[in-house]
Each structure stands twice: as structure tokens, then as C-alpha cells.
Amino acid sequence: MGIETAAADVIIIGSGVGGGAVARRLAENGVKVLLLERGDWVPQEPDNWSVGAVFFDKKYTAHDSWTDKTGKAFRPNMYYNVGGATKFFGGSMIRLRAEDFDGLEHYEGKSERWPVRYADIEPYYQQAEEIFTVHGDDEGDQSAPPRSKPYPYAGMDHEPIVQKLSDDLRKIGVSNSAMPIALDYRARGKCIRCRTCDGFPCKLEAKGDAETRLVSPALATGNVELLTNCLVRRLILSPDGKTITGVEVDRAGEIAILSAKVVVLSAGAVNSTALLLRSATDAAPRGVANSSDVVGRYYMAHNQTALMGLSFRPNDTVFQKTLSINHFYLGEPGFNYPMGHIQMLGKLQGGMLSANVPFLPKIVGQTMAKHSIDLIAFSEDLPDRDNRVTIKDGMINLSVNRNNLTVHDRLVKRMAGALRRVGYPLVLIKPLIKHSTSHQCGTARFGDDPATAALDPFCRSYDHKNLFVVDASFMPSSAAVNPSLTIAAQALRAADHMLRHDFGITASAQLS
Ligand SMILES: Cc1cc2nc3c(=O)[nH]c(=O)nc-3n(C[C@H](O)[C@H](O)[C@H](O)COP(=O)(O)OP(=O)(O)OC[C@H]3O[C@@H](n4cnc5c(N)ncnc54)[C@H](O)[C@@H]3O)c2cc1C
Ligand code: SF4
Numbered sequence: 001m002g003i004e005t006a007a008a009d010v011i012i013i014g015s016g017v018g019g020g021a022v023a024r025r026l027a028e029n030g031v032k033v034l035l036l037e038r039g040d041w042v043p044q045e046p047d048n049w050s051v052g053a054v055f056f057d058k059k060y061t062a063h064d065s066w067t068d069k070t071g072k073a074f075r076p077n078m079y080y081n082v083g084g085a086t087k088f089f090g091g092s093m094i095r096l097r098a099e100d101f102d103g104l105e106h107y108e109g110k111s112e113r114w115p116v117r118y119a120d121i122e123p124y125y126q127q128a129e130e131i132f133t134v135h136g137d138d139e140g141d142q143s144a145p146p147r148s149k150p151y152p153y154a155g156m157d158h159e160p161i162v163q164k165l166s167d168d169l170r171k172i173g174v175s176n177s178a179m180p181i182a183l184d185y186r187a188r189g190k191c192i193r194c195r196t197c198d199g200f201p202c203k204l205e206a207k208g209d210a211e212t213r214l215v216s217p218a219l220a221t222g223n224v225e226l227l228t229n230c231l232v233r234r235l236i237l238s239p240d241g242k243t244i245t246g247v248e249v250d251r252a253g254e255i256a257i258l259s260a261k262v263v264v265l266s267a268g269a270v271n272s273t274a275l276l277l278r279s280a281t282d283a284a285p286r287g288v289a290n291s292s293d294v295v296g297r298y299y300m301a302h303n304q305t306a307l308m309g310l311s312f313r314p315n316d317t318v319f320q321k322t323l324s325i326n327h328f329y330l331g332e333p334g335f336n337y338p339m340g341h342i343q344m345l346g347k348l349q350g351g352m353l354s355a356n357v358p359f360l361p362k363i364v365g366q367t368m369a370k371h372s373i374d375l376i377a378f379s380e381d382l383p384d385r386d387n388r389v390t391i392k393d394g395m396i397n398l399s400v401n402r403n404n405l406t407v408h409d410r411l412v413k414r415m416a417g418a419l420r421r422v423g424y425p426l427v428l429i430k431p432l433i434k435h436s437t438s439h440q441c442g443t444a445r446f447g448d449d450p451a452t453a454a455l456d457p458f459c460r461s462y463d464h465k466n467l468f469v470v471d472a473s474f475m476p477s478s479a480a481v482n483p484s485l486t487i488a489a490q491a492l493r494a495a496d497h498m499l500r501h502d503f504g505i506t507a508s509a510q511l512s
Contacts, residue, residue, distance in 0.1 A: 008034035008225065009503065011247055011260040013232045013275070016084025017484045018471035019266030020214030021128070021491035026498065027223035029505050034260060035215070035224055036249060038231040038267075039080035042087050042211070048203040049196040055352050060088065060201065066270075067392060068435060069399035076270075076398075076437045082228060083211030084268065085438070086484060090198035090321055091207055092343055093134045093182040093485040095125050097329060098145040099338075100479040107337040108404045109382045112298075112476035115448045115457040118145055124489035129180075132208035132488065133189075136180030140170075143329040144177070153186055155179075156193075159317045162344065165373060166323055168422035179324040179343050180485075182208025193319035198346025214488075227251065234279045235263065237464070241283025244467045262502050266471040266491070269299070269440040273389040273473065274396050276444065289444060289454045289461040289469065296390055298383040299400060300442040300478035303408040304432040306345065307415055308372040309424030315373055320347040325375075328411055329480065339411040340379030340480040348374045373424060376432075377415055378439075379408035380480045389443055402433055439483055441472035458497040459490065466502075470494050 010026055012019045015037040023033050042060060047053035054060065062078040079085045096118070103113030122145070129136075130152045137155030138144035155178025158166055166176050183206055185191040190206035197207065205212045218224045229251060236246035236257060246257040265272050273296045277287040287295055321344045328339040350366030387400045416427040447453025450462035459474050461467040470491040472483050479486075499505040 008032040008260050010262045010264060011036065011258060012264040012266060013247065014084065014266040014268065014471065015082050015210065015215050016266060016268060016471065017086050017210045017487050018491045019264065020210040020218065021488045022264050022470055022495040023224055024214045024218040025492055025495035027218045027221040029499050030223065031503055033224045034258065035226045036230045036232055037082055037226065037228050039082065040228045041082045042201045044203055048201045051349055051352055054200050066396040066398055074435050076435060078437060082215055083209045086209040087201045087211060088199055089484060090346060091182045092179055092482045093129065093132055093208065094180045094481045095145055096479045096481060096486055097143050099330065100477065104338050106380065106382060106404055107407045111380060112383050114476055115446055121489050121493060122148055124493045125485065127492055128485055128488040132182035132213050133184050133186065134180050134182050135185055137178040140175050140177035141324065141326050142175060143326040151180065156181060156185060156322045158322045159319065161315050161317045161373065162320060162323050165422060169418060172418060172421050174325065174418050175327045176323055176325045179322050181321060195318050195347055197319065198321055232275060235275060235288050237281050237283055237288065239283065242464060244464050262466050262498060264468045264470055268471050269443045269473040270389050270396060270398065270437065272469055272471055273443040274391060277391050289463050289467060291463050292451055292454055294452065294454050295444050297385050297388045298442040298445055299387045299389055300381045300383060301436040302439045302478055303379040303381050303402065303405060304436060305377045305408065305412045306430045306432060307375045307377065307412065307419065308428040309419040310368060310371050310426040310428065311424045314370050317347050320344045320374065328414055337407055338380060338480065339407050340377060342375055342377045342415050345374040345376050348372060375415065377412050378480050379411055380404060380478050383442055383477060439478065441475040441478055441483055444469045444473035445476040446474040447476060459494040468494055
């Protein structure tokens with residue numbers, strides 16, 4: 001095992017939305033980047049759009065094993081590949097509300113105030129929307145934050161059944177708007193509005209994921225070297241504990257130590273935590289970047305429930321994820337507490353239901369899927385110091401007690417009631433709470449005070465000045481909308497800060 005000085009200025013660990021955004025921004029400004037990714041490229045192949053391969057065989061899901069709070073092992077729904085989880089995400093790319101940054105009073109407690117205000121991050125939201133080709137329109141969304149420019153692309157049209165749902169909800173007083181969504185549905189764009197988007201990789205490279213919008217353009221600059229199948233095992237600290245001097249990697253059993261001036265960690269909120277904790281030394285006995293003892297704590301992943309409204313009329317919608325409901329985001333008359341956000345799911349198919357509910361006969365699943373309209377409700381889960389990721393017996397342990405469920409139930413009841421009133425007499429509800437990892441965040445929070453935060457407001461470690469953490473770990477609250485646009489925006493902001501302060505580059509190229 002030898003030390004190799006990477007021919008790069010910056011090592012980035014993880015090629016998801018956080019790592020990819022930093023790689024692209026730095027590379028487009030002439031900084032040399034070495035991008036380390038434990039997985040491989042997702043092949044473009046017929047199985048990309050196969051319900052059997054994706055949902056039954058879990059062909060693309062990582063073969064990982066973690067334990068839960070009872071010590072029971074489970075296979076988390078993780079994706080280790082170039083582009084990370086965004087290769088499989090639903091494409092919803094939505095801004096947090098301005099109020100989310102201020103620390104909201106909730107029914108069961110308080111969410112954390114962010115060390116930045118919405119105005120600080122707004123220009124980066126705009127850039128991220130342009131990079132990811134977000135289609136959107138805030139008309140009908142009373143909670144939408146102010147924007148410096150309109151969405152880069154017009155909102156996606158609803159198909160007739162969703163249009164009727166939107167109109168009927170408005171008639172009963174439930175406001176709604178277009179779902180901000182990242183795909184290439186521009187004139188002559190690659191997207192064909194297919195049925196297999198949410199949960200599937202895009203066979204046509206039309207989805208705005210971290211591979212197509214960040215990693216590939218970063219590689220095209222010639223300033224990035226990407227090592228796939230390269231598992232980072234440990235960060236190495238200088239004897240005084242102040243600097244990251246190397247990164248220990250395992251490539252098919254070959255161990256090496258790579259080094260660069262700056263190290264950017266973006267392995268996802270759980271895996272970044274695992275790396276920081278596993279890298280403990282005498283100089284950092286609680287783990288790297290963890291003098292505050294917050295690393296691994298305050299894990300959040302949203303309270304999530306799927307709703308299926310069933311009607312006698314078949315639902316022939318192909319691309320269903322076009323509607324967003326923020327009517328209850330900040331509460332409702334007589335109840336002044338945030339409740340959350342609701343959006344359409346990609347159209348459920350019979351096979352997807354049978355994969356999730358094994359005892360359901362196939363024919364019943366198919367009939368239900370044919371007649372259902374499918375939504376998902378998200379509510380904020382509150383930061384709890386004892387909800388945490390640790391390493392136990394060498395394995396990742398995720399120990400979580402859910403909170404703020406009263407308002408989540410209220411949100412789900414309101415939505416189910418509204419669906420019944422607009423022609424869906426039977427509404428099935430499935431809480432998605434157990435082992436929820438899709439919206440993982442919060443495990444290395446940023447903040448103004450090094451005693452209570454691991455990272456400064458630009459995601460730089462308070463303990464080690466040449467280390468940044470830019471995945472969803474930095475989020476001190478989960479808010480109630482999907483996280484990836486916020487991760488991308490903050491990663492671009494952190495990259496601009498790196499350019500100025502670590503490389504003396506003042507004018508960062510604006511991404512097209
Ligand atoms: C099915 C699904 C649907 C979703 N839908 C949406 C949606 O519609 N909208 C939205 O905003 N969000 C959605 N999300 C969540 C969103 O995808 C994530 O919040 C986001 O991708 C997280 O990005 P990240 O960069 O923090 O981490 P990741 O995407 O997890 O990236 C981390 C990367 O690091 C790599 N890595 C991990 N450990 C190591 C290591 N030790 N060494 C080297 N590499 C390592 C991983 O392989 C991975 O590529 C969805 C998630 C899932 C699973
Ligand atoms: S809907 Fe468009 S972006 Fe999504 S998988 Fe289909 S072609 Fe790709």
C-alpha cells in the first residue's frame with residue numbers, strides 16, 4: 001500500500017447530486033478533480049424499464065446490509081452507481097419554502113433554523129434548475145418562495161385524468177400547481193413521457209439525473225478523472241488532526257492512499273457518516289469532523305405515505321407525476337402548524353404493487369393499478385439527537401424513532417378526504433415509514449456554532465479546513481419537499497466558495 005499524490009487539486013467521494021455538482025462547477029473553472037465512485041455506470045439496457053428487473057429482482061439496488069434499532073439486519077434501498085440515487089429518482093426538483101430556512105414551529109416541536117437564509121441560496125436554486133432542465137410553474141402554489149427568474153422551462157401538461165383531478169380539487173378549495181420536474185421535455189428534447197420514470201433509470205438519458213447533468217458534462221471538460229468501482233474506506237488525518245492527508249481506497253482488493261489539497265465527501269448522508277466515524281484516530285476519537293458529537297445524529301428522512309384513490313373509471317395516464325399540492329404546507333385554517341406536501345407518484349403498475357405487497361394476487365394488483373390515481377404525502381420529521389447512524393460490529397446501524405406523526409396523519413386524512421370528494425370513493429393508504437432511506441439527511445449538520453454543528457455555512461468542516469461534506473448530511477432540517485434540488489444548490493454554493501477561498505478563482509463560470 002503506497003501513498004499516491006493524485007494529479008488532482010480536489011478528491012471528491014461519491015458521484016451523486018452533491019459530488020457531481022461540485023465536480024462540474026470546479027472542473028468548468030479549471031480545477032483538476034479526481035472523482036471516486038464505489039459503483040459503476042448504470043448500463044442502458046431493456047431492463048432499465050422492466051418492472052420485474054427493477055422492482056422484483058431489485059437488479060440495480062445495492063447489496064448492502066445494515067441493522068435497525070432492534071439489531072435486525074435489512075437491505076436498504078440504496079443505489080451505488082455513477083449518479084447515485086438520482087438515476088432512480090422521480091425527478092421532482094422543488095425548492096424548500098422560504099419559511100423552512102427560519103426554523104418553523106411544529107405541532108410536536110421545532111425544526112432547526114438554517115445558518116443561511118433563502119435569499120442566500122436562491123441564485124443557486126436558479127442555476128440548479130437550469131442545469132437539471134426543470135419544468136415548472138408556481139401558479140396555484142401559495143407557499144412557493146419568491147424567484148429571481150421564471151422556471152427555465154414551462155410546467156408539464158397534465159394528461160386528462162390528472163387535469164380533471166387538478167380542476168376538481170380547485171373546485172373544492174384545494175389549491176395545486178405543476179410539479180417542478182427535471183427531464184428533457186424541451187422542444188426536440190429526449191423525453192417521451194413514458195410510464196417507467198419514477199423508480200426506474202431513464203433508458204434515453206432524458207431524466208435530469210446527476211450522471212447526465214453533472215458527471216458527464218464534468219468529464220467533458222477534460223479536468224475530471226473518474227474512478228468507478230472505487231470504494232473509499234477511510235479518511236486519513238495528519239497527526240495533529242487538523243488536515244485530511246489522504247483517502248484510503250479499495251479497487252477490487254487493491255488498496256491505495258490518494259491525496260489532494262481539498263477533499264469533498266458526498267457519499268450520501270448515511271455512508272458519509274459511516275466514513276467519518278470509521279476514520280476515528282487518537283486526534284479525532286469520536287470520528288473525523290466530529291468534535292461537536294453531531295455526526296450521525298439528527299437523522300431525518302421524512303414521514304411518507306402513499307395514497308391510492310380508486311374509482312370505477314380506468315386511469316389511462318402514462319406520465320402521471322405532473323401535479324403538486326402545497327395547500328396544507330404551512331397548515332390550514334384553525335391549525336397553524338406545517339403539515340406537508342403532496343405530489344403524484346409515477347403511475348403505479350400491477351407488478352409494482354405485487355412487489356411491495358407480496359400476498360396480493362397479481363390480478364387484483366393489476367385491476368387496482370388500472371383504476372387508481374397515485375399520490376405520495378411528505379411531512380417534516382423533526383431533528384432528534386437520538387435518531388442516529390452508528391457503526392455496530394462493523395455494520396451501519398440506523399436507529400430511528402419517528403416523530404411529528406400527528407400532523408402527517410392529519411395531512412393524509414385531509415388528502416384522502418379530498419380524493420373521496422372528487423370521485424375516488426375508496427382511498428388506500430400505505431405508510432412508507434419503516435427503514436426509510438430515500439430522503440436521508442441531517443447527519444453532519446451545518447451551522448454557525450462549531451459546538452453544535454459539524455460544518456460551517458459553506459459545508460466546510462469546522463475541524464479540518466480542507467474537508468467539505470456536500471451531500472444531504474448538511475441539512476439541519478428536512479422540510480417537507482424532496483431534497484435533491486436543495487443538495488445541488490448548496491453544493492454549487494460550496495463549490496463557488498472553494499473556488500474563491502481555496503483556489504483564488506474569483507469569477508466562477510455560470511453553468512449553462
Ligand atoms: C427511489 C427514489 C426516488 C427518489 N425521488 C426523488 C425525487 O423525485 N426528487 C428528489 O429530490 N429526491 C428524490 N429522491 C432522493 C434523492 O435521490 C436523494 O436525496 C439524492 O440523490 C441524494 O444525493 P446525494 O448526493 O446526497 O447521495 P447519493 O445519491 O446517495 O450519492 C452518493 C454516491 O456516493 C457513492 N458512495 C457511497 N459510499 C461511497 C464510498 N465509501 N466510496 C465511494 N463512493 C461511495 C454512492 O455509490 C453514490 O453514487 C429519491 C430517492 C430514491 C431512492
Ligand atoms: S418519462 Fe422521460 S425522463 Fe422519465 S424515463 Fe421516460 S423518457 Fe426518461
